[in-house]
Amino acid sequence: xxxxxxxxxxxxxxxxxxxxxxxxxxxxxxxxxxxxxxxxxxxxxxxxxxxxxxxxxxxxxxxxxxxxxxxxxxxxxxxxxxxxxxxxxxxxxxxxxxxxxxxxxxxxxxxxxxxxxxxxxxxxxxxxxxxxxxxxxxxxxxxxxxxxxxxxxxxxxxxxxxxxxxxxxxxxxxxxxxxxxxxxxxxxxxxxxxxxxxxxxxxxxxxxxxxxxxxxxxxxxxxxxxxxxxxxxxxxxxxxxxxxxxxxxxxxxxxxxxxxxxxxxxxxxxxxxxxxxxxxxxxxxxxxxxxxxxxxxxxxxxxxxxxxxxxxxxxxxxxxxxxxxxxxxxxxxxxxxxxxxxxxxxxxxxxxxxxxxxxxxxxxxxxxxxxxxxxxxxxxxxxxxxxxxxxxxxxxxxxxxxxxxxxxxxxxxxxxxxxxxxxxxxxxxxxxxxxxxxxxxxxxxxxxxxxxxxxxxxxxxxxxxxxxxxxxxxxxxxxxxxxxxxxxxxxxxxxxxxxxxxxxxxxxxxxxxxxxxxxxxxxxxxxxxxxxxxxxxxxxxxxxxxxxxxxxxxxxxxxxxxxxxxxxxxxxxxxxxxxxxxxxxxxxxxxxxxxxxxxxxxxxxxxxxxxxxxxxxxxxxxxxxxxxxxxxxxxxxxxxxxxxxxxxxxxxxxxxxxxxxxxxxxxxxxxxxxxxxxxxxxxxxxxxxxxxxxxxxxxxxxxxxxxxxxxxxxxxxxxxxxxxxxxxxxxxxxxxxxxxxxxxxxxxxxxxxxxxxxxxxxxxxxxxxxxxxxxxxxxxxxxxxxxxxxxxxxxxxxxxxxxxxxxxxxxxxxxxxxxxxxxxxxxxxxxxxxxxxxxxxxxxxxxxxxxxxxxxxxxxxxxxxxxxxxxxxxxxxx
Numbered sequence: 001x002x003x004x005x006x007x008x009x010x011x012x013x014x015x016x017x018x019x020x021x022x023x024x025x026x027x028x029x030x031x032x033x034x035x036x037x038x039x040x041x042x043x044x045x046x047x048x049x050x051x052x053x054x055x056x057x058x059x060x061x062x063x064x065x066x067x068x069x070x071x072x073x074x075x076x077x078x079x080x081x082x083x084x085x086x087x088x089x090x091x092x093x094x095x096x097x098x099x100x101x102x103x104x105x106x107x108x109x110x111x112x113x114x115x116x117x118x119x120x121x122x123x124x125x126x127x128x129x130x131x132x133x134x135x136x137x138x139x140x141x142x143x144x145x146x147x148x149x150x151x152x153x154x155x156x157x158x159x160x161x162x163x164x165x166x167x168x169x170x171x172x173x174x175x176x177x178x179x180x181x182x183x184x185x186x187x188x189x190x191x192x193x194x195x196x197x198x199x200x201x202x203x204x205x206x207x208x209x210x211x212x213x214x215x216x217x218x219x220x221x222x223x224x225x226x227x228x229x230x231x232x233x234x235x236x237x238x239x240x241x242x243x244x245x246x247x248x249x250x251x252x253x254x255x256x257x258x259x260x261x262x263x264x265x266x267x268x269x270x271x272x273x274x275x276x277x278x279x280x281x282x283x284x285x286x287x288x289x290x291x292x293x294x295x296x297x298x299x300x301x302x303x304x305x306x307x308x309x310x311x312x313x314x315x316x317x318x319x320x321x322x323x324x325x326x327x328x329x330x331x332x333x334x335x336x337x338x339x340x341x342x343x344x345x346x347x348x349x350x351x352x353x354x355x356x357x358x359x360x361x362x363x364x365x366x367x368x369x370x371x372x373x374x375x376x377x378x379x380x381x382x383x384x385x386x387x388x389x390x391x392x393x394x395x396x397x398x399x400x401x402x403x404x405x406x407x408x409x410x411x412x413x414x415x416x417x418x419x420x421x422x423x424x425x426x427x428x429x430x431x432x433x434x435x436x437x438x439x440x441x442x443x444x445x446x447x448x449x450x451x452x453x454x455x456x457x458x459x460x461x462x463x464x465x466x467x468x469x470x471x472x473x474x475x476x477x478x479x480x481x482x483x484x485x486x487x488x489x490x491x492x493x494x495x496x497x498x499x500x501x502x503x504x505x506x507x508x509x510x511x512x513x514x515x516x517x518x519x520x521x522x523x524x525x526x527x528x529x530x531x532x533x534x535x536x537x538x539x540x541x542x543x544x545x546x547x548x549x550x551x552x553x554x555x556x557x558x559x560x561x562x563x564x565x566x567x568x569x570x571x572x573x574x575x576x577x578x579x580x581x582x583x584x585x586x587x588x589x590x591x592x593x594x595x596x597x598x599x600x601x602x603x604x605x606x607x608x609x610x611x612x613x614x615x616x617x618x619x620x621x622x623x624x625x626x627x628x629x630x631x632x633x634x635x636x637x638x639x640x641x642x643x644x645x646x647x648x649x650x651x652x653x654x655x656x657x658x659x660x661x662x663x664x665x666x667x668x669x670x671x672x673x674x675x676x677x678x679x680x681x682x683x684x685x686x687x688x689x690x691x692x693x694x695x696x697x698x699x700x701x702x703x704x705x706x707x708x709x710x711x712x713x714x715x716x717x718x719x720x721x722x723x724x725x726x727x728x729x730x731x732x733x734x735x736x737x738x739x740x741x742x743x744x745x746x747x748x749x750x751x752x753x754x755x756x757x758x759x760x761x762x763x764x765x766x767x768x769x770x771x772x773x774x775x776x777x778x779x780x781x782x783x784x785x786x787x788x789x790x791x792x793x794x795x796x797x798x799x800x801x802x803x804x805x806x807x808x809x810x811x812x813x814x815x816x817x818x819x820x821x822x823x824x825x826x827x828x829x830x831x832x833x834x835x836x837x838x839x840x841x842x843x844x845x846x847x848x849x850x851x852x853x854x855x856x857x858x859x860x861x862x863x864x865x866x867x868x869x870x871x872x873x874x875x876x877x878x
Contacts, residue, residue, distance in 0.1 A: 046148070071164055082153055110152070183304045253281050253282070408435050413464075446471065450473065462488060487505070494512055507843060527809050535556075580625075585608055637663050666702075666704065710742070710744050712747075715748070716750065718751070745766075767803075804837070843873045
C-alpha cells in the first residue's frame with residue numbers, strides 16, 4: 001500500500017497529441033486487419049530457426065535477422081544483384097498455410113516462395129508474382145516441406161533485397177515425410193515397473209541423455225507414452241542403457257487395452273536403434289520379452305518421430321496399472337470457479353453473473369474465494385465486467401482478437417473511497433476490448449497484470465476522481481489510443497504498442513514498447529529502452545478449433561519490441577489439457593509429485609491449496625500454471641515448491657502465501673550451487689506473487705531464491721504485509737524478498753516490499769533488472785531495531801561486493817516509517833563501485849516525511865525527506 005501520492009495530471013492535450021493519437025489509431029486498425037487475416041495461420045514455425053541466404057549486404061544484416069521476431073529493428077539485406085534468395089530450416093516437414101513478408105524499402109517486384117525437403121532443392125513454387133508491392137505481404141499458401149525459401153528475381157530499387165521479417169505459419173508433421181521433432185518429448189510415460197523412484201518411466205521421455213527408466217529384473221516388461229493425440233508414427237529411436245532387450249515389440253493403441261504390433265525383433269542389439277515403422281495411435285508401447293543381462297531393461301531415451309497429421313482426443317487417457325498404485329490421468333474439469341461464457345449468451349446474462357462475483361469479491365481482500373471469467377472465442381456486447389480481488393478475466397482464443405468485447409472491463413476503487421493503492425491480486429488477459437465510453441479503466445496497484453490485451457481506445461490507469469494509485473504492469477498489449485497513468489506513481493510496460501502516454505509522477509519505465517515516450521528521466525520521469533533484452537510471455541489457456549482446452553507456451557524472444565501477436569499468431573508450442581494434472585484444492589504434495597514424476601504438467605484450478613510437503617518440479621520444460629490467483633500455503637514450515645536446475649520450466653499465475661510456521665523459502669529455482677547454462681531455454685516465472693501476513697500470520701525467511709543461471713523473472717510482487725491480519729514487526733517476520741545467486745538472470749517488473757533486511761540481494765554475475773518498485777518496512781519500532789551492524793537500516797537493493805557486472809534501469813525505493821518517523825535508512829541502493837555495475841534512473845522518496853533515506857545509491861544522491869514527498873533522483877551511476 002502506498003499512503004501518499006503527488007498527483008500530476010495534465011489539464012489538457014495539445015492538438016499535436018490528438019493528431020498523433022488519431023494516426024496511431026489508424027495504424028492500429030491496419031494492424032488489426034492484418035492480424036485478422038492471419039487468424040487461421042496455425043503456428044508460427046520460422047522464428048529463431050536456422051537461416052541461410054545467397055548473400056548479405058554486410059555483417060549487420062544477416063539472414064538470421066529475418067527470423068528473430070524483431071519486426072522493425074533488425075533485417076536481412078542482400079547484395080545488389082539478381083537473383084538472391086533467403087531460406088529457413090523449419091526443423092521438420094511442415095504443412096505450410098501462410099507466409100508473411102515484411103519488406104524494408106528495398107523490396108522484390110518479382111519473387112517466388114518455394115519449399116523443399118532438403119536445403120539444396122529441388123524447389124517447388126507455392127507462390128509466385130511479378131507485381132510485388134513491398135510493405136507487409138500476407139500470403140495464404142498451400143504446400144509442405146522442411147525448407148522454405150523466398151527467391152527474388154527482380155528488385156524495386158538499385159539496392160539488394162531486404163526483409164525485416166520472414167514468417168512461416170503452419171504445422172510441423174503435417175506433410176507426407178517423417179518429421180524430426182520428438183513427439184514423445186515431455187509426454188506422460190507409463191511402465192509396468194520401475195527399479196526405484198530414481199528411474200521412473202517419465203525419464204525416458206525427458207530429453208535428457210543422463211536420466212533413464214529401468215524396470216524390475218523380470219520379463220516381460222513394458223513402457224508406453226501418451227502422445228496426446230492419434231498420430232502417424234514413422235520412426236522410433238531407442239537409446240538403451242547396458243541392460244537392453246534382445247526381444248521386444250513396438251505396439252500402438254488408441255485405448256491402452258488393445259495393442260497392434262508395428263515392429264518386432266528377437267535379435268535386439270542394444271545401443272542406439274533407429275527403427276523405421278508404419279503405424280498410428282495415441283499410445284506407443286515398447287514390450288520387452290527377453291533381456292540381455294540379469295538386470296531388467298533400461299532406456300536412456302525413447303524418441304518418436306511422426307509423419308502425417310493428428311486427430312484431437314475426445315477424452316482423457318484411461319487409467320492403467322503402475323508400480324506406484326495407479327496412473328494419475330491428465331485433463332479433467334477446471335472446477336466450479338472457472339465461469340465460462342459463450343457468444344450465444346446475452347449481455348444481461350453475462351452482466352448478472354459478473355456482478356454476482358464482483359459483489360462478493362469487490363472488497364474481499366483476504367478472502368478464500370478465487371474466480372476466472374473465461375470467454376470463448378466470439379463477439380460479446382452490452383456489459384461491464386468489474387474485476388474484484390482474486391478474479392481473472394481471460395479470453396479463450398489463441399490470440400486477443402479471437403474474443404471481442406463491445407463493452408467494458410473495469411477496475412475502480414469505490415470500495416476504498418476512491419483510493420486504488422490496495423487494488424491487488426486480479427488480472428486481465430487475451431481480450432480485445434471496444435470500450436463503450438472510448439476508454440478502459442484499470443486502476444490497480446501491485447499483482448494485477450494486464451497481458452495480451454488489445455484496447456481499441458484509451459486506457460486510464462487511475463480511479464474515478466484521480467485518487468491515489470500505486471503502480472502496475474502491462475505486457476504484450478496494444479492500446480490504440482493513449483495510456484493515462486494520471487495519479488499512478490510508477491508503472492512498467494513491456495513489449496507492447498501504444499498510441500501515446502499522457503503523464504508521469506515518479507517512475508514510468510518502458511522496454512520494447514512501440515510508441516513509448518523518449519527516454520528523459522527525471523524530467524519527464526520516463527525511462528525508455530527500445531527493446532527488452534530477453535523475454536518470454538506467460539503460458540495461457542485457450543480453446544482449439546475442436547473446442548478442447550489447450551495451454552499455449554510462447555517462445556523465447558531476444559531484443560524484442562512490440563507484441564507477439566499483432567503481426568500474426570504468437571510463436572510457441574501448444575499442449576493438450578490432457579498432458580496436465582489438473583489440481584483441485586485438497587490435493588496433497590505427494591499426489592502432485594506423483595503426477596509430475598509421471599510426466600504430466602501441472603495446472604492449479606482456482607482455490608487455496610495447503611501443502612504439507614515440497615512440490616518438486618524436476619523435468620525440463622514443465623509448465624506449472626495457476627488459474628484465478630491459485631494460492632499455495634505451506635504447512636509446518638515446508639518449502640512449498642522447488643524447481644530443479646533444468647531447462648525451460650515455466651511457473652506462472654500463482655500466489656505463495658506463507659504459513660504460520662516459518663518456511664526458509666517459498667519458491668526455489670535450482671539447487672544451491674547450480675551451474676547449468678540455460679541461455680537457449682531458460683526457466684521463467686510470470687505473475688508469481690508472494691505474501692507474508694495479511695490474510696493471517698505468516699513467516700518466511702526468503703520468498704524467492706534463484707540459484708539457476710539465465711532465469712527470467714517476469715513480474716513478481718513479493719510482499720511482507722503492512723495491513724490485514726497477522727501484522728507486526730515480530731509477527732509476520734521475513735528477512736528478504738529475493739536472492740539471486742545464478743548468473744545472467746533478468747528481472748522485468750520487480751516489485752518487492754517491506755522486508756526486514758535487504759529486500760533484494762543479487763549475488764550472481766551479469767544480472768539485469770528493468771523496473772524495480774520498493775517500499776522499505778513501515779513498522780520498525782525504533783532505529784535500534786532497524787540496524788545493519790553500524791549502518792542505519794538496510795538498502796532496498798543490494799548487489800554483492802563480489803559482483804563485477806550488473807545493470808538496472810528504472811528503480812525506486814520509498815520509506816514510510818509510520819511507527820517511528822525519526823528512523824533513517826542510510827541508502828536506498830547499495831552496489832560495488834565498478835564501471836560494469838551500472839544503474840540508470842534511480843530515485844528515493846520519503847512518503848509524507850515519515851523517515852529519511854540519507855542517500856539514493858551508496859553515498860550519491862541527496863536525502864529523501866520532508867512532507868513535500870519530492871523524490872531524490874540519480875540519473876546514472878557510476
